[in-house]
Amino acid sequence: MNAFLEVRGAAKAFGGNQVLSDVNLQIAQGEIVGLLGPNGSGKSTLLNLITGFTPADAGSVHFDGAPIERLAAHRIVRTGMARTFQLPSMPTKMSVMEVAMAAATAHHGVWDTLLGTPGARQAEGDARERATHLLHELLLTPVRDLPASALSGGQKKLLGIVCALMARPRMLLLDEPTAGVHPNLRRDIVAALQRLNAQGMTLVIVEHDMHFIREVCTRCVVLDRGEIVASCRPDELARNERVLQAYLGTAAATTTPSTPSAVEAA
Template sequence: MPADPIPHGASASGAGTPAGDARSGGWHSGDAPLRLAQTALRDVPWEVGVAKPDPVVVVDGVTRQFGGLTAVSVDHLEIQRGGITGLIGPNGAGKTTLFNLLTGFDQPNSGSWTYDGRSLSNLPPHRVARLGVVRTFQLTKALSRLTVLQNMLLGAQGQKGESFLGALLPGWRSQERANTEKAMDLLQRFKLDAKKDDFAGTLSGGQRKLLEMARALMSDPKVVMLDEPMAGVNPALTQSLLGHVKDLREQGMTVIFVEHDMDVVRDISDWVVVMAAGRVIAEGPPESISQNQAVVDAYLGAHHDAPLTVEEEDRVLAEASQAIAREEKVDGEVLQSDGTPRGETDR
């Protein structure tokens, strides 16, 4: 059985154990959610489909096929609450398709999944977001002809002025002011406040990633799913994005992110899930992944750096000899008895 994920007297968000309290092992301010996630997963076996101490998202038997191709086939997967879970795998492994399924942008052929015990199956994206599960995209979805601030305001939930009747009643203006203040606070945090009146289309690729992440936080989500947040971002902004992802965990959110850069994965992940050919082939802490032969083979191919055994080497040589013999036989058949190629007439 895994160890108790929450030290005595601490809450899941880290509140309840004073920073630096001797009973907490000398934690510092902002460390509690990180330590809680790591403690919760510390004794979890490195097995595919393993149960987590406090799962917030649970996937069961989800499959998605496109014609004859099975893009996703996940038997069972649990995501630990309050931690950062990295989802990795070679191109075409099904990572983004799984994101699309979990957030309502696509529907599976079979299976179900839950968030906080509530089924998300067959829910459209806007209802999934209202429940607290939001995502960003590998190719950012900022509305280019709206300003940065207007893009932010689109992410606010339950805006009274959006309905005809609500717009006629008092109160929506104060809500609009509160949303604007919240948006400006987030823009300042993401170093985009100076761009608030610029069109989103004028931002750099990295700034658009920051805007999309900031806009996602306007809805006060509980689970944030980031699809390759570092892709196409220059090194100067990469560290800033990494810091913001870690901050999400410090605020008690659950983060699931797709990434190819293993240095990034090792830096910020509490747990890593590896996919290949639509299936989950490995789970474990970051340090366990490089030790897993199935993961190494999925990325680099079997025997990529291991010498063949004597038996395997003999078999490969025998197959090569047979292939050469077949080629020589075919080449011999296309020659005439006198050795000239068939179809060639005397000159």
């Protein structure tokens, strides 16, 4: 595989808790990869490590051929990789539109904006147009002037996706994008992600919902206690011994009720 993203030998411990051990992962351009695993298996930590929010203890991360494991998170965004958060926190006073605009400023550099150069004014106009379009796509136009902190949990997830897309990423990593989102809206998110993928965006999606995974993902990678135990097509998950063991074996006691049934439903 010609890797667009390549993680080699990644490891991370918090105190005595070895959360990721020797993680090796390759993702090709254009894939939609589902990242699965029981609660606490290290999925969010792996996303944090790839996107520069958590320093690794060991290992390397290459994106589009260049090493990124030493870059700060805001520099990684500028290489074309953006992400969303499992539990998005929003500023209390800024409106939804202002949050989307702030994401553009953060992605493209604050200095140009502060200097008020003609280029910066053009960039601001472009960003406003893009924010308006993305807020519409993710059904947030009616709440664009509300304080972002007043949004529901599902709407905060949608705004998180808008903020990530403001960076015009080539790769987008999403941490449980549809958790707590109404089924109708979930359909819109699925459609939006498929459109983005059709336009060339590579996606990595942490998700527990098997219906979502079967509908959207071209491949699944399964983490169990910090190790990758499977990489297979979604329809192969239910037959994979290591996957069944991860969800129904000794780890079953610590999983949410939805997690084992999700695999059974596959």
